[in-house]
Amino acid sequence: MSCRHQLKNSQIGEDEIATIFKESLSSGELNVVLRAVYKYQLKNGFILFDPTDKASRQEKEFYDPDTNITFKAQWNPNRELRKDNNLLIERGIIAKDTDQSKLINFDENGHACHLCHKNIETQGLKEILVEIKMAEETFFAGANFASFTNNHFTIMSENHEPQKYNHKVPIAMMDFLNQAGDDFRIIFNGLAGATIKEHLHFQTGTENLPIEDIKIEKENILYEKADLRTSTPNYYLPLWIVESKEKEKVADIIDDLLGQWHKINENNTENILITKNEEWFRVFVYLRDKRRLSGPGKKGDVATFESSGFFILSYSPKDKMSNDIDELKTFNDLNLKTFKKILLSVSPDQKWSKANSKKC
Numbered sequence: 001m002s003c004r005h006q007l008k009n010s011q012i013g014e015d016e017i018a019t020i021f022k023e024s025l026s027s028g029e030l031n032v033v034l035r036a037v038y039k040y041q042l043k044n045g046f047i048l049f050d051p052t053d054k055a056s057r058q059e060k061e062f063y064d065p066d067t068n069i070t071f072k073a074q075w076n077p078n079r080e081l082r083k084d085n086n087l088l089i090e091r092g093i094i095a096k097d098t099d100q101s102k103l104i105n106f107d108e109n110g111h112a113c114h115l116c117h118k119n120i121e122t123q124g125l126k127e128i129l130v131e132i133k134m135a136e137e138t139f140f141a142g143a144n145f146a147s148f149t150n151n152h153f154t155i156m157s158e159n160h161e162p163q164k165y166n167h168k169v170p171i172a173m174m175d176f177l178n179q180a181g182d183d184f185r186i187i188f189n190g191l192a193g194a195t196i197k198e199h200l201h202f203q204t205g206t207e208n209l210p211i212e213d214i215k216i217e218k219e220n221i222l223y224e225k226a227d228l229r230t231s232t233p234n235y236y237l238p239l240w241i242v243e244s245k246e247k248e249k250v251a252d253i254i255d256d257l258l259g260q261w262h263k264i265n266e267n268n269t270e271n272i273l274i275t276k277n278e279e280w281f282r283v284f285v286y287l288r289d290k291r292r293l294s295g296p297g298k299k300g301d302v303a304t305f306e307s308s309g310f311f312i313l314s315y316s317p318k319d320k321m322s323n324d325i326d327e328l329k330t331f332n333d334l335n336l337k338t339f340k341k342i343l344l345s346v347s348p349d350q351k352w353s354k355a356n357s358k359k360c
């Protein structure tokens with residue numbers, strides 16, 4: 001196969017879809033390869049439901065004139081299918097009987113790491129891994145089996161290393177965008193929103209995120225030259241935006257910002273979104289506190305998608321009399337205030353970011 005982005009673990013059949021799929025790979029373009037893999041994983045059932053199928057979910061949008069953002073929420077009960085073990089076995093997402101001695105990197109609960117490519121291969125799962133070079137290291141992209149956005153992938157490092165920010169993180173993210181093209185966005189959840197903290201990973205997809213339209217006014221700009229702009233727009237979380245064509249310059253600024261942020265308190269963490277448009281990277285860094293992960297009416301953590309104005313709601317307790325959070329009620333009662341309230345409730349102390357922005 002003449003493909004720059006080699007596939008691992010590919011149990012691809014010989015039917016018509018498989019032929020089309022294999023042909024699309026020969027272009028070698030990462031953009032084309034990822035879209036083809038995603039389509040194939042939808043057809044062969046690895047992805048539990050089609051995120052573009054409007055009949056299976058509801059969406060609501062609310063425009064916020066203060067920030068110029070159109071906040072979006074999705075009610076997607078199909079997401080809960082990811083907790084149904086029998087279904088996951090049936091769809092080839094997890095294995096029924098695996099010789100545990102053949103697996104590696106167990107967590108404190110005795111579960112083998114889901115993101116180690118060796119474990120995925122050993123278990124003979126349906127997941128197809130696309131090999132990508134990022135930050136001079138090997139990563140693997142695998143379709144997200146409970147996707148809520150089109151072409152949704154998890155990208156995991158070849159090595160089992162912790163989900164922790166360092167210089168490699170923004171470099172790897174920008175290297176990905178240089179190969180995958182402007183349609184893709186890439187995100188990194190620090191210790192706010194990452195479900196697997198033992199293994200470095202990112203997420204990507206092709207849907208625009210509401211934050212991309214945020215209003216940046218003159219007084220929000222900290223630095224502006226022909227090749228670089230940094231700003232702290234008014235938002236409900238402390239947010240820094242760095243824009244430049246220069247990958248290393250961008251990474252150095254993020255390193256500096258997060259280095260200071262992490263030094264203040266061991267609970268300080270971050271969410272990062274990077275987009276690319278006509279050679280310009282746009283990096284959105286949200287300052288977060290790992291003790292403040294979820295807001296009123298929200299069951300799961302606020303991660304980068306939510307920080308960026310796109311809320312996923314999927315959980316409604318079977319017992320309606322229970323005190324458990326009901327995200328369907330949150331969705332039904334939704335208005336602009338709901339988004340603001342949730343973001344403000346997970347926002348760390350904003351004094352630091354405001355004071356520090358004046359120094360820059």
Ligand SMILES: [Zn+2]
Nearest residue numbers: 113116160199
């Ligand atoms: Zn691992």
